[in-house]
Amino acid sequence: MNLNVIMTKSFDETDALRSMPVMNIAVAILGATGYTGAELIRLIESHPHFEVKHLAAHSQAGKLAGDVLPGCAGKVAAMRLATADDALPENVELVFTALPHGAAATSVFAALEAGKKVVDLSADFRHKSHDIYQAAYGASHPHPELFEEAVYGLTEFARADVAKARLIANPGCYPTSTLLPLVPLLNAELIDTSTIIVDSKSGTSGAGRSAKTDLLYCEINESVKAYGLPRHRHAWEMEEWALGFGHQSITVRFVPHILPMNRGMLTTLHLNGASTHSWHEILTDQFADEPFVKVLPEGRLPSTAGISGSNRCDIGVAALSDSEAVIVSCIDNLLKGAAGQALQNANLMFGFDETAGLATHALWP
Amino acid sequence: MNLNVIMTKSFDETDALRSMPVMNIAVAILGATGYTGAELIRLIESHPHFEVKHLAAHSQAGKLAGDVLPGCAGKVAAMRLATADDALPENVELVFTALPHGAAATSVFAALEAGKKVVDLSADFRHKSHDIYQAAYGASHPHPELFEEAVYGLTEFARADVAKARLIANPGCYPTSTLLPLVPLLNAELIDTSTIIVDSKSGTSGAGRSAKTDLLYCEINESVKAYGLPRHRHAWEMEEWALGFGHQSITVRFVPHILPMNRGMLTTLHLNGASTHSWHEILTDQFADEPFVKVLPEGRLPSTAGISGSNRCDIGVAALSDSEAVIVSCIDNLLKGAAGQALQNANLMFGFDETAGLATHALWP
Amino acid sequence: MNLNVIMTKSFDETDALRSMPVMNIAVAILGATGYTGAELIRLIESHPHFEVKHLAAHSQAGKLAGDVLPGCAGKVAAMRLATADDALPENVELVFTALPHGAAATSVFAALEAGKKVVDLSADFRHKSHDIYQAAYGASHPHPELFEEAVYGLTEFARADVAKARLIANPGCYPTSTLLPLVPLLNAELIDTSTIIVDSKSGTSGAGRSAKTDLLYCEINESVKAYGLPRHRHAWEMEEWALGFGHQSITVRFVPHILPMNRGMLTTLHLNGASTHSWHEILTDQFADEPFVKVLPEGRLPSTAGISGSNRCDIGVAALSDSEAVIVSCIDNLLKGAAGQALQNANLMFGFDETAGLATHALWP
Amino acid sequence: MNLNVIMTKSFDETDALRSMPVMNIAVAILGATGYTGAELIRLIESHPHFEVKHLAAHSQAGKLAGDVLPGCAGKVAAMRLATADDALPENVELVFTALPHGAAATSVFAALEAGKKVVDLSADFRHKSHDIYQAAYGASHPHPELFEEAVYGLTEFARADVAKARLIANPGCYPTSTLLPLVPLLNAELIDTSTIIVDSKSGTSGAGRSAKTDLLYCEINESVKAYGLPRHRHAWEMEEWALGFGHQSITVRFVPHILPMNRGMLTTLHLNGASTHSWHEILTDQFADEPFVKVLPEGRLPSTAGISGSNRCDIGVAALSDSEAVIVSCIDNLLKGAAGQALQNANLMFGFDETAGLATHALWP
Structure with missing residues (x-):
């Protein structure tokens, strides 16, 4: 039915195509009837190499x-x-778990045992320490033995590891919108790490x-x-991966808000530091070749309308003085903040183009 | 950049691919900065065979x-x-005109003269009679000589003509949502044509x-x-093409409403007629193989959330008695009601798969 | 605390005030934590002569x-x-029941037995026939003996009866928005009663x-x-009171829709009849002195923004031909469609000014 | 027509009423057709002692x-x-100016010359220094001689001055939501004034x-x-009146956002300081008797739904540590943030009850 593939945009790509083996990867989605599950289905269904073969959803099973x-x-x-407990079809090679934390770990373990690759969209494998997991989630973890293997899939900073991974811990939406602009500035050692306010x-x-x-x-x-x-669970995740990718120990003061719109997330970072007038250039350089990160011209601030329906993160930078800056980042919480980044990671895990099946243009308005 | 084409879903499709010439069709969009223009850009940019080469927008020209x-x-x-007055690049083969009625006709004429194919999203070529155009739009038409050639592109009922057309008059959103369920029932001669109420x-x-x-x-x-x-312009369009495709002269009483949401259109048809309990089956049969029309199970009614972001029209049928029925149809006014149907037509005009670059799944929620 | 009363707008009113006895009516609200209950609380709290003394809400009791x-x-x-089962305080004189149908009747009965006056916002006393109640609500009624006494409180057409009533059946929102413009035209015998379409x-x-x-x-x-x-419960209510107030037997074809906004209801009446060009004047005359009904100038159509937060019904009339017309009416479903009309009735029951505590201006925007 | 005054809630109040002179104050509203002007009309029209006598609106004059x-x-x-240039009727005693800054000053001057009292809802008289006005508004002020006389009407902190004022500078919405919770803590000398982040x-x-x-x-x-x-105009206003009422020099880092809703404003204060665990009690004590400020129970955070349509400011306090806290305040930007506070001030200026004509309950939902 989908003949998107009959022709292509350049001879080179088509030549490559002609010499490659044809294959479709069978995919299972556990937790298919939530909002993230629905997005996964939509994305996979229009993807050139993945195909939905199995859908599970506890409360709606049988429908x-x-x-x-x-x-x-x-x-x-x-x-x-x-x-979610039903056995996975044998031909399924990739499992997306969009289940509540706690429940996800059990399904992830079973899928790995059955020889599948897994992208877990829950929080269950985002931490490396059982103590931190317990502090953040208030429960003991059934499979801490998988913590070491799991790769935290903030794609732009973890490509090599993602490509080799058997298990991806897909990042949370708040940490994704926070870490993308923060990590390069942490690595540049320009941020006062004692007062990072994330609104x-x-x-x-x-x-x-x-x-x-x-x-x-x-x-x-x-x-x-x-x-x-006083402390949302994602604060621990931000701090762990600011250290992991940015190589600095930070403390975030994180206050999330809920807004009257279906999708979209805007994070306002109130920051202190040094040489703030260089920050725009540092971020522009960092993300120049990224297909899904767009740093706006200096002085321009993004809106969520600009990225809704796309896998993009748009970033705006405003230096208030030499030592104070505001950074605003926008993602679609269901895409770059969940299902989109999950597919971006899956593309890498199976050697496909990272952008396959993912939109760079927003559905606007 | 877009390597969506490396692999494909079946050997047959790939074989076809390997034996086909490679080509990209250069496209111009006039009226690029309105909401419909923005959708055209988004769709063309992720299309496998079309490519945006020229964008025009009077008030924003130069930006x-x-x-x-x-x-x-x-x-x-x-x-x-x-x-919109600038000359079109020579290599452009297809022009989408998303301009106000009146202004569109002039640009359409020029594009045809320059040897391009045109999909016109304005109302300028939707009528076959200059009198009706004047009645509906209150102005004289600069190029009535093109009326005969223009093909009214309600794709599901006009495929053969669309495929051969040089100029498509892309249907209005209200007529699209009205005619899709109405035409098959008119052809079945089951509708009382004197009281068709379109809300x-x-x-x-x-x-x-x-x-x-x-x-x-x-x-x-x-x-x-x-x-x-008392009479919206689209009433004339509904009546003209009810006759054109449904072969019956009808009078519609049409009342449009504006709602607090960005996209989506729901049309409620209050109908009288005969054998209303057979209508669901007639519509189900008619659209069984259509990629972009979905008739819901009997007794189920569609919502615009179910089609937003897709090129689909969803239809629900409720017989109230043997002689009374309500039909509800939903489209995304910017897609099946504008840019999506325009691309569906363009696909046919250039021999591509009709569904190329068009979504069947909605962006939900 | 509320000293709204220190001064007043004219000597006459103040003179009246000075010679009148002072009293506050203690009020109970059953079903206080739904949206209608919340509105009742708000209205009563800013009312000059009523005072909230008792609040009940089954699922939230104790909070x-x-x-x-x-x-x-x-x-x-x-x-x-x-x-809702707790005994009512003795000093309570007036009870508003905002409970589900079925449950309401039992509480209404108990309140009447205890000597209170009651405004029932459920559907339990809107019908005069047990058969029709059963047809519409699919259940037997526990207290049909109260049917005869109950006064259907569409205030503008029932003032005298409301003033003397012990039990008010407060009209549903859809019937209120439909009957207000319909009744005068039914009484004028200008409507074709066989095809009244209510969207x-x-x-x-x-x-x-x-x-x-x-x-x-x-x-x-x-x-x-x-x-x-195929048939919403309010269709029976519209038909019963079109006959009751309009003195004609009608059949409505009623299709309700749900919209993405908190409040507001717009009803589009698609009508056939005679002398439609006189309808605007008939309605204008009918409602000229009504504080809560505003007939817009001919050719103007109302929006729900214009009445949201007020107790008004705005009506627009458009004759399409001598025999066809569209009437559009707007109310705030929680006010004129529920709590507002309930208070309007209560004002009459206790001899207060009908407009006391009710807004004529909308909260706009 | 409005007989809200016939009876009253207690004998005492009525006795007071009976011995007081009767009067209505004639009011003019300049800038009547903006959103704030519309709210002023609504509030004045249901007020017991004010009456709209004159409405002006440049672009719509004559309608x-x-x-x-x-x-x-x-x-x-x-x-x-x-x-706005037309002469004010002689009997008008009070003028509300809801005009753009710059334009307002001229109308205010004329109104004062004509012997009226004025509540100015623009920014023109909120500053005491011409330099600061120029820095914030980028223009010279036509009547700086009125700066000294103007009373900044953040009612809860300025009652005595407001009552005697001829000219009120009605506070901006952002400063109102910021200063109400901030001022008591500044006076308690518990806030680190170098890093006050206002989101x-x-x-x-x-x-x-x-x-x-x-x-x-x-x-x-x-x-x-x-x-x-980098710096919104209201930042200067916050700093000036933090000093004025809180007696401390502060620097705010202020980032405003625009949200998809008609009304409502939520301000998140990210604060450092001392003894943060005492802050909730300090604010609770400060506002215990205020009719329009509600400090929520510890650990509870307000939403704008809770105050929309009312003149209230709801405040929530969360201590994150001994030295860090988040305070969230909510107002209706058109009421406590504009027209509501303007009327609150006008009530005081004319010796009426401060709450007359103002809602404490929100229109919810």
């Missing part, structure tokens, strides 16, 4: 995907949902699809609120 | 596309905007990107209103 | 009102919620505050859908 | 108020709009009603962005 996911159409809509604003899809009163349309619409104080 | 369109990235963002609800992007007070965020948000009475 | 209702402040916020669009607060997946923010936002086919 | 303001009804809707989120009505492309519905909806960097 057709199309009956639970209104945006779904075609072959996938007619697939029957399994439970984030997220669309409501980040809160998931549970039937809770405080997520009802009329409670969210025409309103904004802060939540997660 | 970079990326400075006017926040969702834009990459090479296209760096393109400088021409005026449509549209997202605000359909009203365009002009700086008008009544389109400000705070005037539209948290509100709904009817407009366009 | 403080302010912990469940974020908009609440002051004395009321500190009130502890009783259950309504409602804000989401009308669906209540239950924790259901399909009412989540991300499912409603940026989407519109029809529901309630 | 009826009801034709420009959809929420308007009744007598005011039929008033014809004057220009504010505002509904779009704060940007006004001009027909600008970047305020169109489709550009704002489903998006969030920061703006106003």
